[in-house]
Structures are given as structure tokens and as C-alpha cells.
Amino acid sequence: MSEQVKRAVKDFILKEFLPGEDPANLTDDLPLITTGILDSIATLKLVLHLEEKYGITLEAHEADKEHLDTLDKITALVAGKMK
Amino acid sequence: MSSILPSIAAPPLESGHKASIRLIDFLLVLAQLGLVLLLFRQFQIESAAFIQLSVLAFAGFAIHSWLPLPYRLPFFALLSLAGVGLVMGLENGAWLIGIGVVLIAICHLPFSFGVRTGILIIVGGILIAQRGAFLPAPWSQAIWPILGSMFMFRLLVYLYDLKHEKTSGTLSQKLAYFFMLPNACFPLFPVVDYKTFRTNYYDDDAYRTYQVGVDWIVRGVIHLLLYRVFYYHLTLAPHEVVEPSQLTQYLVSNFMLYLRVSGLFHLVVGMLHLFGFRLPETHNRYLLASSFTDFWRRINIYWKDFMQKLFYYPAVFKLRKLGTTKALVIATLYVFLMTWFLHAYQWFWLRGTMLLVWQDVLFWAILGVLVVFNSLYEIRHGRKRTLGREQRTWRDVAKLILRTYATFWFITILWSFWTAETLSDWFSLWTALKGPYNAEFLLFPLVVLAVIAVGSIPRASMRNVRATEQSQADWSRQRAVTVVALVALVAVGVEDVATKLGPNVATFVHSLRSGQLSRLDTAKLERGYYENLLSVDRFNSQLWEVYTNKPANWLDVDNANLKRFVSGFQRNELIPSFVFNSRYGPISINRLGMRDQDYTDAPTPGTYRAVVLGASSVMGWGVADGETFEALIEARLNREFTQGPFARYELLNMAVPGYEPPQQLLPFMKALDLQPHAIYYVATGREIKRSVRYLANAARDGLEIPFERLRQIVQVAGVTRQMDEAAAMRALAPYGAEMLMYIYMDIVEKSRSRGIAPVFIFLPQVRQGQWVEETPEILKIARESGFVMINMDDVYASHDVTTIRLAEWDHHPNARGHEVTAERLYRELMSLRAEVFDAAKR
Secondary structure, three states: OHHHHHHHHHHHHHHHOOOOOOHHHOOOOOOOOOOOOOOHHHHHHHHHHHHHHHOOOOOHHHOOHHHHOOHHHHHHHHHHHHO | OHHHOOOOOOOOOOOOOOOOOOHHHHHHHHHHHHHHHHHHHHOOOOOHHHHHHHHHHHHHHHHHOOOOHHHHHHHHHHHHHHHHHHHHOHHHHHHHHHHHHHHHHHHOOOOOHHHHHHHHHHHHHHHHHHHOOOOOOOOOOOHHHHHHHHHOOHHHHHHHHHHHOOOOOOHHHHHHHHOOHHHHHOOOOOOOOHHHHHHOEOOOOHHHHHHHHHHHHHHHHHHHHHHHHHHHHHOOOHHHOOOHHHHHHHHHHHHHOOHHHHHHHHHHHHHHHOOOEOOOOOOOOHHHOOOHHHHHHHOOHHHHHHHHHHHHHHHHHHHHHHOHHHHHHHHHHHHHHHHHHHHHHHHHHHHOOOOOOHHHHHHHHHHHHHHHHHHHHHHHHOOOOOOOOOOOOHHHHHHHHHHHHHHHHHHHHHHHHHHOOOHHHHHHHHHHHHOOOOHHHHHHHHHHHHHHHHHOOOOOOOOOOOHHHOOHHHHHHHHHHHHHHHHHHHHHHOHHHHHHOOHHHHHHHHHOOOOOOOHHHHHHHHHHHHHOOOOOOOOOOHHHHHHHHOOOOOOHHHHOOOEEEOOOOOOEEEOOOEEEEEOOEEEEEOOOOOOOOOOOOOOOOOEEEEEEEOOHHHHOOOOOOOOOHHHHHHHHHHHHOOOOOOOEEEEEEOOOOOOOHHHHHHHHHHHHHOOOOEEEEEEOOOHHHHHHHHHHHHHHOOOOOOOHHHHHHHHHHOOOOOOOHHHHHHHHHHHHHHHHHHHHHHHHHHHHHOOOEEEEEEOOOOOOOOOOOOHHHHHHHHHHHOOEEEEOOOOOOOOOHHHHEEEOOEEEEOHHHHHHHHHHHHHHHHHOHHHHHHHHHO
């Protein structure tokens, strides 16, 4: 389940924010917020996508690097919400 | 309450990285810090207090890095508290820490979050009333700016995290966060995020974290030195902008003053790295912003993150039912509205007054709208991102450079609008566009283009990654850059080395070696003495920091009504027969309107009489009766010059605070009635600009100018009542020297025709450095006018200015300064005895 979420999130990020990027470069622990890949607009797009796709609700304070900085963290957040 | 109990054994977050350092690496870092300290001293980086704090921090680092990990954070917290005591003194430090601890404790009271917030609002309200002087406070005013900088924003972040986090951290984390070490020196401090402060603590290899800290400190020093280049050498006043080349210089240098903020933030965050806090970058090459959203993301990143966390996301999440676009637009505008408000709030804590000016409102409103449009564009078209080196064609690079160039100039124009003292000042700048368009005009546009072009070369490295994740090549390159920059700066800072590079280089380097006020800020400071014009309502002026230290009731003589208004060109004069007891002792005005003892209308036989004309330094601003250099010299002449040509000596002090050269012609006419043997005209610098400003304002105010030549100059220059000050000064500036020549010659000719010796005394303000703006020109004009010349421009050169001036914010001589002046002037007068005394006897 987690792997499926991770793969889907990765596909979304590659398609939306990193078109043309080699998927191998987007590793599970690559920081996305601190490196500027996910800025406020991109973070918002990602949150809306996650909410819509997985039927979950995210809080404003969760839109930070503790929860969304890497694929691993995003996956954990989504998985935690889906339980 | 348990969470605020001491918990020194609590380990930091597990990061899996090495928290220890090898001896060789430690010594390498320590050696670099030694050079950094040398650099701080050579260039007097910031203040003496900051250098002391740096010694404490670097010595603390040497101990901290060898402590067992669980003891490091408590040690840093204690070091931070010690830093507060070191900078603020024991009593003020204790008050500051006490108030801070109370605020932190309130956050942890065993009540609901809402009740705790309510209590904090009440306590905050009391502190606001005290800061605004509506309620008395038992502590010194000096603690407010630092207390404000520690708690005004960090408490909001802390509360937010307290509401949403499972754990609030240990006592050491809390104390370290609020009182963090370098903050005691800096009223302007980056808004560090509490969660980041905790989670990034030793989350990378210790040595590499420390080394990155050194990199940042060096980068900060480079920013600060570049700032000084602009601040001292390139900034212009609006009325000095008359050509397109000066307009571009004005725009660029005005924006570049921001280097001070970015430099300080680099120093602060670099220092925190030395204690294991691997905080992210505070700025990201903001000159290379290629759009308004990009600019907002690159400049003061901590502020952007703070606003995003506390205002943007909560708003946008709440509004998302309206649709993404609407939510985003409203939330963005809300962020800029709050940014404006919080800047005013910040200003209140630092200065004790609210900052409410139109430029501020309009600046944030315009920037907010531009960012909204940019964001909408990005939503629709996306933004190019990459995980490695971006593959760009020449066409891409050219387009990027063009976009960045356009953004840069747009921002500088907006920035000039924001920082202009008045809207009319800003509008009058653009008259310079009329021309001429010569080669000089291209200088700044080409330099900016070159900087942007070089900066736009694609880089492979990613931002904010852990140093251990960097490639070895990047790591080695950064080490080389830091060490080379450090050694080069230290070498240039050595006087012998700078001298070997030529006199021009040596003079230039020397000018960068102190943190004094620039000529423009000094002029504002001096103007502020008399006009209560504290026109520093922006954070990028060094002057506001000086004013931050100034007590609200500094020199009660301000409000003593020593002067009264008179109609006409003279505007004001000292009130005759008036006595006031200032905190510096009595100030007595005699029946003739002089700050002096009483004198007869004409000198008695055998008495030498000289009338002294000047402004506040001569009148004796901030010293008691009898302590002015004029009074000291008079006493000494009567005591020691007994073999002189006269039996008695009288020096009549006709100086009036705030008097400008054109005004001096009126007391001079009165002085002639007192039948003096000599007129001592004391000039204290910038006589030309001050004359220009005075005449400009006299014409704008419709005052009748009682001197034909000055009237003609106003007419020829085309100054009218409708003009704003900058435009009028711009029009009169070309006639400045002519104006001063007329004033000096009038004094000389009228004196000589009556057998009076006209003596010109040049007396500088008491301040550090060697600013000699206009001085050679003034001396030349005075000499050519026929004055007997006494040049005392080096009178204070061999003295520590802090011991002979009134205060950092008041460059008048104190009682000791008047003694120094009197000692020198007495010698000068004796050396000119034949012209000044003997000739009068004949």
C-alpha cells in the first residue's frame, strides 16, 4: 500500500513539477521543500492532489518539511491519514 | 509545568550523523575563527559589543564542541544567557532574562491553550503600554529593542508550534531558542523557526556543520563590506540626483544597502552553525530574482517561511472551499497586509513609535499584487525546476538574463519608492531623466548586467542539502573559496599591505574599516538635533540603530524653549535673560540674547572684545555655563595673557543652535554694534550644503531674503514656493559655492572696513573617521574671502571620540571636548597674536 502511494506521489511530482527529469534522481529521501522543489504553490497543489486522490484532509500545520519534505515523509503522512 | 523543568540529560534528536570532531578538523575550524576574529577587529564589524560577543562565542565553541552531546545544548543556553549579560550589563540583562522567562512560563501554564494565549495578550498589552511610555517600567529603555527582537515574532512561532506539536522541547531548547547567542547584539534578527531550530540540531556531521558556519560568517563579512562600499561611497541624497547616471547610481546603491541585513543574517546563522544548528540559508542570491515571486522567495527567506507558516497556509487551507485560485489570491494579499502590519509592529518594539507612512503601505500593496499576478502565472504555466544542472540553451540563458535584469530594475525602483523620505522627494528624482545621456550613464546598467550574467551561469549544486551529501568537489571548492577570501580580506585589512597597493587603495580600505555613519546619515543626524527630524523610518538606514539607543528625553534642553521665533529670514533667536537648569548644568542667556555672562554695550577702555559666531557646538549644547570653549579661552586669556596688548579680554558668545551660514549674517550685523575688535566665525562643516538647504527653504517658505545677492541667486536658480525641498536644493546646488563666498566676503569686508579682524575657525564635529566633505572647498573660499585662518580639522584626531563627544547619537563636544577645543584654539590664537590681538590694539 505504502509503496503504491509512494509511486503515485512520485509520478505526480515528476509530472507536475519536474517534467523531463530522470525518475532515478528523485530518491525517497531527497529533500523537496528545503531544496526549493516544492515552493508554496507547488506544496498547495500537492496537498490538494493528495486530499482528492486519497480522500484525506490535511491541516495547515502539516504543510511543512516535517511532513512533506521527502517522498518517504509524504507517504508516511498519507498512510497515517488513511488508517 | 513539567516541560519547563531542567532536563540537561535529554539527548538531541537522533540524526545518525557524527557529532564529534577530530582534533585536526577542530584546529582547522579554530584557526579560521581566529582569522575571522581578526577580520572583525580590523574592519570593526558592527559594534565593540559584537566583537566581545564573538570572542565569547568562539571560546564557547572551543569548549562546546568537546562536550558530551547531552551537555552541549544546556551549555549553549547558558552561553546565550551569559551573552545577554555581557552585552546588556548585569541589571539590564537580569531584567531582560526575567521578562523573557515569564513570557515562556506563561506558554506552559496548566490552563487551556486559549487561556494561556489570553494571558500572553494581556501581559503583551502591558509591555506595549510600557514600551509606548504609557505605563512606567522599572527597567532601562535599553532592553526594549533586544527584548522585542527576541520575543516579538519568536513567541508567535513558539505558540503555533506548541499548539500543533506533541512535545514542546526541553528547557535548554526553549532558553536557547529565545535567548540564542548573537541576538543580544542585534535588534534586527532573522525569524528562526522553532521546529527547524530543534530538528536540524546536529543532523549532519559536526565538522562539516561547523565549517559551513565559518563559510557563512565569511560571506556575511563580505556582504557587510560591500554594504559599506555603497553606504560610504555611492549613496546619494535625492537632491544630488541631477543626471541619468546619478539616477541609476541612486537606485542601485539604495537597494544595495540591503546588503547590511543579508550580511548580518549570514553572521547570525553562521554563528549558530558553530553550535550544531544546521539552519537553512537566510537569503538565496536575491539579486538574481527573475520574477516577483522569485524575489519574495529569495530575499529574507526566514520571513517568507514565517509568513507562510503562520498566515499563508492557515488562510489558504481555510479558504480552499472557494477554489484554489481565489484562496491563493486572498491568502497572498493577506500575507502582504500582515507583512506591512508586522513591520510597523516590529518598528514599535525597536523604536517605541508606530511606523505609519504611505510609502510603506503602498510598497507592500504593490509587491503583494505583483506576487499575486506572478503566482497566477505560475499556477497556469508552471515553474521550471531541476534536480541537477539545468540543461539550458543560449536562448534560455539570454531570456533568463533579460527577465532577471528587468526584475532587478523594477525592484530597485520600487525599493527607492519605499525608502524615499517623502513622496515628493521620490517624484522629483525622475527629473534627472532629462539628460545628459553620456558614457557615465551606462556604468551601473552594464555592471548590473555583468553581475546578472555571471550569476546566471547554471550551477549543479542544490540548496540547503546536508554538507555530507555534497559532492567532494563542491565541498573542496567551498573550502578553498572561504579560506582564500578570509586570508585576502585579512591581508588587505593590514595597513602596511593596503598602503603597498597604492594610496588610493589604502584610503579606500581605510574608509571601510569602521562602522561610522555615512555623510548622508551624519547630515540627517545633525539636522535632527534642531528640527526634531528623526527621519529614519526604514530598517536599511544605519541611523535608526543609533536612534534606537537614544533615550526619549535626551538633552532636556530640547524642550526648554531656549529659542523663540522671530519673523523674517533669521527665523529664531535665543530668548534674552532666560535661565534653564539642564541635566548638564545651567544654561543662561544674557540680556543681549547670548549664552554668556552679561557685557556692557561697548568694550571698556583697555578691553579686547571678540564676538564668536557659530552654531550649537559653539553655544555649548550639552555643557554647563562656563564649560564652553569660548568661556574657557576667555578665562585663560584673562588669567595667562597678562603680557598681552590688553588689560582685559571679552569673548561674546553669539552662537545659536541650528544657525546656518546665511542666518549668521544677521547676528553679525548686531555684533558690529557691540564694537568688537575681532569676529570669530566658527564653521563646523558642510557650509555649502547647509547654505543651499537654508536658502532653498527660506525661498519655499516665502521669507523675505534681506540680502540682494542671495535674492538674485534664488531668482536665477528659479526656486519657487511651490517646489519641494529636493527640487529647490537641486536648483540652488550649482550656486552653493558662490552663495558661501558672498556670505564670507560680506563678513570680511564689513569687518575690515571697521578695523575689525575677521577670524575664520574651522571646527569639525566630534566623530570617528575622516569625512572631509566640502572641507577643502570651504577653507579655500574662506581664505579667498580674506579671513584670518585657523584650521582645526584635526583637533580631535588624537582622541578617542567616545570620551569627548556627548553620545553616539549626538556628536557635539562634551565638557572634555570643549577643553580639548579650548586648548588647541588658545594655542592657535597665540600663534596669530599679531593679526588677532596686536593689530586690534593699533
